[in-house]
Amino acid sequence: MSYFVALPVAGDAFLLRRSEHDILVDGGKSSVRLAKALAEHNVDHLDIVVCTHADYDHAGGLVDLLDRTGISVGEFWLPGAWAESLTELLTTPAEVVGDLVNSMEKLVLPPVFEGAPTEFEELMHSYVSDTRREYRAKNGEIERDKPSPSAPDREELEPRVIELPFGVKSAGQAAKAFQSGRSRVRHWGAKRKTREVVATFWLGLIDTAERIRRIAVQAAHHRVPVRWFDFGEFEKTRQAAGGYKDLLIPLNAVELASPPPPAGLSFLVRLTPINEECLVFLSPSENWDLPSFVFTGDSPLGSGVNYSSSWLQWPEDASRRVIATAPHHGSESNFSAYKHLADTVDVELWVRSGGTPRHPGPTYRQLSPAFRICTHCPRRGKPLQAALIHFESGYWWRYPETHIRTHGHFCNC
Numbered sequence: 001m002s003y004f005v006a007l008p009v010a011g012d013a014f015l016l017r018r019s020e021h022d023i024l025v026d027g028g029k030s031s032v033r034l035a036k037a038l039a040e041h042n043v044d045h046l047d048i049v050v051c052t053h054a055d056y057d058h059a060g061g062l063v064d065l066l067d068r069t070g071i072s073v074g075e076f077w078l079p080g081a082w083a084e085s086l087t088e089l090l091t092t093p094a095e096v097v098g099d100l101v102n103s104m105e106k107l108v109l110p111p112v113f114e115g116a117p118t119e120f121e122e123l124m125h126s127y128v129s130d131t132r133r134e135y136r137a138k139n140g141e142i143e144r145d146k147p148s149p150s151a152p153d154r155e156e157l158e159p160r161v162i163e164l165p166f167g168v169k170s171a172g173q174a175a176k177a178f179q180s181g182r183s184r185v186r187h188w189g190a191k192r193k194t195r196e197v198v199a200t201f202w203l204g205l206i207d208t209a210e211r212i213r214r215i216a217v218q219a220a221h222h223r224v225p226v227r228w229f230d231f232g233e234f235e236k237t238r239q240a241a242g243g244y245k246d247l248l249i250p251l252n253a254v255e256l257a258s259p260p261p262p263a264g265l266s267f268l269v270r271l272t273p274i275n276e277e278c279l280v281f282l283s284p285s286e287n288w289d290l291p292s293f294v295f296t297g298d299s300p301l302g303s304g305v306n307y308s309s310s311w312l313q314w315p316e317d318a319s320r321r322v323i324a325t326a327p328h329h330g331s332e333s334n335f336s337a338y339k340h341l342a343d344t345v346d347v348e349l350w351v352r353s354g355g356t357p358r359h360p361g362p363t364y365r366q367l368s369p370a371f372r373i374c375t376h377c378p379r380r381g382k383p384l385q386a387a388l389i390h391f392e393s394g395y396w397w398r399y400p401e402t403h404i405r406t407h408g409h410f411c412n413c
């Protein structure tokens with residue numbers, strides 16, 4: 001039986017069962033909610049667990065999934081950018097946190113910041129993404145230990161277990177380091193109104209660093225092998241590569257044989273999750289009657305001003321009938337993404353989950369409601385419920401004679 005389900009959790013978590021494999025893309029905010037939702041589908045083993053990026057509403061449920069629940073995992077697929085900080089996060093978390101907090105204390109702030117926290121967040125995100133892009137452009141000639149992504153018969157790589165380095169700090173020591181960083185940020189932020197907005201951003205950043213560390217440590221302890229998918233490597237050639245050809249492949253990343261080396265960037269720049277670099281995956285169908293699935297995460301599916309230049313490239317033999325997750329919960333910040341997908345494939349159904357009442361935005365809401373399903377419509381306050389699509393037969397939901405069924409709210413966000 002094949003199905004796709006947007007799990008009824010806070011945040012994004014999607015389960016795809018295809019070719020007898022169970023794939024989880026993102027884990028929502030909490031592993032307790034996630035485990036409960038997975039149990040409802042009788043899933044106690046996941047062949048692949050993907051984390052598209054480190055935001056709380058995507059990665060929070062993955063930090064203790066194996067430690068807290070009986071679920072086992074075959075492989076983790078993680079953002080290559082995480083590996084840039086991993087050794088330091090493992091061995092010297094206090095220094096990482098210290099560097100983060102220093103970068104906050106050194107900021108020159110206007111006496112009054114009139115904007116909302118989200119505006120400050122946007123400012124920081126564009127600073128970080130520009131800095132990362134410039135860095136990569138300058139260091140583009142550095143060759144990493146990997147097969148060329150454009151090699152015609154790229155060999156399938158073996159995922160590797162993370163070996164914890166000598167001198168790794170215990171979970172308790174690391175938690176203490178993160179906690180003392182938080183106290184320093186709160187103390188600094190309490191002094192002036194302008195600083196509050198900034199402090200909120202930095203608290204989020206420390207949480208992000210801790211999530212990355214915990215997911216990696218958990219994978220190492222449980223000896224779950226990891227595949228690293230790097231957006232930076234993709235940006236050089238715009239040629240995605242890696243994954244399992246018939247099951248799940250990246251659309252904006254290159255799988256690396258070994259994780260990227262630590263970059264010469266501040267931890268602020270290394271650790272801030274950028275939507276533009278959020279990983280996007282495709283589960284292709286070679287049967288043109290059946291849908292391919294696109295997991296867009298929080299990605300805008302493009303780059304440049306307003307992300308208006310699409311980088312989507314569709315594999316020739318993959319069905320262009322597509323079921324796609326709504327990028328960034330339908331947020332208006334990703335409005336270009338809808339056009340990019342529509343220019344490339346035939347999106348027959350959007351699946352939306354997560355987000356807040358300020359999601360989704362007008363562009364998403366202009367899509368026909370007949371082609372949208374939702375775990376809950378935050379603007380309508382619908383009860384949280386799985387959005388489920390069965391697709392095993394030759395025909396699917398659009399056809400009256402179909403054996404394909406959808407369950408869930410038709411979306412009237």
Ligand SMILES: [Zn+2]
Nearest residue numbers: 055057298328
């Ligand atoms: Zn999100």
Ligand SMILES: [Zn+2]
Nearest residue numbers: 374377411413
């Ligand atoms: Zn909705």
